[in-house]
Amino acid sequence: MEEENIRHGERPRDIVHPGSAGQQLYQSLYKFASFPEAIIDAHTNEVISYAQIFETSCRLAVSIEQYGLNENNVVGVCSENNINFFNPVLAALYLGIPVATSNDMYTDGELTGHLNISKPTIMFSSKKALPLILRVQQNLSFIKKVVVIDSMYDINGVECVSTFVARYTDHTFDPLSFTPKDFDPLEKIALIMSSSGTTGLPKGVVLSHRSLTITFVHSRDPIYGTRTVPQTSILSLVPFHHAFGMFTTLSYFVVGLKVVMLKKFEGALFLKTIQNYKIPTIVVAPPVMVFLAKSPLVDQYDLSSLTEVATGGAPLGKDVAEAVAKRLKLPGIIQGYGLTETCCAVMITPHNAVKTGSTGRPLPYIKAKVLDNATGKALGPGERGEICFKSEMIMKGYYNNPEATIDTIDKDGWLHSGDIGYYDEDGNFFIVDRLKELIKYKGYQVAPAELENLLLQHPSIADAGVTGVPDEFAGQLPAACVVLESGKTLTEKEVQDFIAAQVTPTKHLRGGVVFVDSIPKGPTGKLIRKELREIFAQRAPKS
Numbered sequence: 030m031e032e033e034n035i036r037h038g039e040r041p042r043d044i045v046h047p048g049s050a051g052q053q054l055y056q057s058l059y060k061f062a063s064f065p066e067a068i069i070d071a072h073t074n075e076v077i078s079y080a081q082i083f084e085t086s087c088r089l090a091v092s093i094e095q096y097g098l099n100e101n102n103v104v105g106v107c108s109e110n111n112i113n114f115f116n117p118v119l120a121a122l123y124l125g126i127p128v129a130t131s132n133d134m135y136t137d138g139e140l141t142g143h144l145n146i147s148k149p150t151i152m153f154s155s156k157k158a159l160p161l162i163l164r165v166q167q168n169l170s171f172i173k174k175v176v177v178i179d180s181m182y183d184i185n186g187v188e189c190v191s192t193f194v195a196r197y198t199d200h201t202f203d204p205l206s207f208t209p210k211d212f213d214p215l216e217k218i219a220l221i222m223s224s225s226g227t228t229g230l231p232k233g234v235v236l237s238h239r240s241l242t243i244t245f246v247h248s249r250d251p252i253y254g255t256r257t258v259p260q261t262s263i264l265s266l267v268p269f270h271h272a273f274g275m276f277t278t279l280s281y282f283v284v285g286l287k288v289v290m291l292k293k294f295e296g297a298l299f300l301k302t303i304q305n306y307k308i309p310t311i312v313v314a315p316p317v318m319v320f321l322a323k324s325p326l327v328d329q330y331d332l333s334s335l336t337e338v339a340t341g342g343a344p345l346g347k348d349v350a351e352a353v354a355k356r357l358k359l360p361g362i363i364q365g366y367g368l369t370e371t372c373c374a375v376m377i378t379p380h381n382a383v384k385t386g387s388t389g390r391p392l393p394y395i396k397a398k399v400l401d402n403a404t405g406k407a408l409g410p411g412e413r414g415e416i417c418f419k420s421e422m423i424m425k426g427y428y429n430n431p432e433a434t435i436d437t438i439d440k441d442g443w444l445h446s447g448d449i450g451y452y453d454e455d456g457n458f459f460i461v462d463r464l465k466e467l468i469k470y471k472g473y474q475v476a477p478a479e480l481e482n483l484l485l486q487h488p489s490i491a492d493a494g495v496t497g498v499p500d501e502f503a504g505q506l507p508a509a510c511v512v513l514e515s516g517k518t519l520t521e522k523e524v525q526d527f528i529a530a531q532v533t534p535t536k537h538l539r540g541g542v543v544f545v546d547s548i549p550k551g552p553t554g555k556l557i558r559k560e561l562r563e564i565f566a567q568r569a570p571k572s
């Protein structure tokens with residue numbers, strides 16, 4: 030007898046591909062091989078076709094295997110959004126070799142810590158990320174090979190893809206002579222993605238091939254999917270190295286869409302791209318929604334092609350959603366909700382019943398519940414609790430971290446999101462707070478523990494606590510409470526600069542620094558983060 034108050038996703042309108050994500054993607058790329066545009070770089074207008082991705086990814090698969098990698102290795106990819114980004118990702122998926130993506134904006138220290146989790150044998154890097162990769166490779170003996178994904182020529186002895194594949198595939202190579210491997214999609218690791226989860230430092234989220242093939246069903250769903258007509262253009266502004274950008278873009282390949290890609294947000298270019306490419310659908314993080322709601326620039330461009338705006342990755346204010354819908358003359362804003370730990374979105378607002386303020390309804394093949402952590406019971410409509418999910422789509426666990434895994438996925442297989450919310454009588458979910466300590470700055474994860482560890486390394490700092498302060502544009506700004514060693518002095522800027530020198534820009538202490546006598550902690554020494562937030566809430570607004 031199933032527990033009551035379990036919210037099931039709608040009956041699926043499509044079956045999950047029985048094979049691996051690599052097999053499904055291989056079939057899709059072949060099916061759309063005649064399409065001249067798969068990814069377009071909106072900054073340079075460079076294009077890669079479906080046929081080019083198909084051939085290059087197959088050549089890379091043969092080459093990676095002949096180089097000597099197998100399922101016990103990991104393929105690393107470190108690049109900004111790039112038209113060549115997915116070539117090594119697809120190759121590894123064909124082979125059943127786990128892929129680990131890295132943020133190209135990481136500092137040496139962050140990337141070293143990140144790579145020590147998944148330990149990739151081969152790193153595929155963009156030209157831009159290459160200096161970073163070569164610096165950290167000096168201290169990471171497990172990286173045996175670096176290949177540049179977006180250069181026609183070798184760079185200072187580092188092979189480009191053409192050189193690497195020429196060693197193992199000649200000019201007579203036929204992609205159809207290569208077939209993706211057969212294996213159990215539920216068991217085989219597809220990707221290892223970075224997330225700090227509900228607490229602590231960034232961890233490796235292990236996602237199976239089944240996780241991906243389920244999310245591919247969602248992308249083709251007429252009610253929850255983005256677009257289902259091949260070669261429809263979709264403008265993506267989310268980072269490919271993050272789950273949001275990775276799995277939405279892979280699912281666009283399954284539909285045969287034309288992905289118009291931006292590497293970063295620049296207001297005028299963003300609007301000009303929509304206008305010039307007559308984009309019908311955009312997928313953006315909430316800060317871009319604030320721009321669309323408020324910027325006078327918006328009125329200077331013809332955005333009449335837009336019929337769908339999708340967002341997610343962080344809370345979206347109801348007023349912002351309504352303002353954008355009104356300004357762009359849309360029936361509503363499509364909002365999705367997901368975690369790296371769930372692969373991609375597990376809830377999306379149905380196109381035929383968008384409820385402003387809602388993050389949507391559970392998708393097909395997903396079960397959700399609102400848990401009362403005090404009683405362990407699943408709650409009914411309107412009652413607030415921790416939102417939990419159960420599906421073959423959720424992560425298998427954290428890579429080599431069983432303790433963190435059992436803290437997040439309970440004995441019944443429910444993933445505890447760390448988010449507080451409720452659902453209404455129609456099953457529309459609303460996120461109201463975050464139980465977990467995770468901070469999200471412009472949709473990017475900031476793990477308080479990571480910044481606290483860095484602060485404690487400063488000789489003048491005796492203790493520290495990090496929290497997120499609300500911000501209309503960015504969502505949250507990382508902020509720190511600091512206890513100085515006796516007799517020591519530091520300014521707010523000195524603390525901010527100390528952190529800024531060691532982390533990627535999204536983790537900078539933009540929310541400020543408050544010097545306190547002690548950090549609020551419980552009897553077991555655990556940080557009381559609610560009290561940290563209150564310290565900043567009571568702080569006088571900056572002039």
Ligand SMILES: Nc1ncnc2c1ncn2[C@@H]1O[C@H](COS(=O)(=O)NC(=O)c2csc(-c3nc4ccc(O)cc4s3)n2)[C@@H](O)[C@H]1O
Binds near residue numbers: 277341364
């Ligand atoms: N819509 C939302 N509303 C409020 N909060 C949201 C949210 N989405 C993520 N979050 C927050 O980010 C946390 C997870 O952060 S995370 O690990 O970095 N992962 C993510 O944020 C994540 C992974 S996949 C994904 C999305 N995929 C989509 C596909 C289509 C679409 O229209 C919208 C989306 S959002 N988001 C959540 O626990 C929650 O706190």
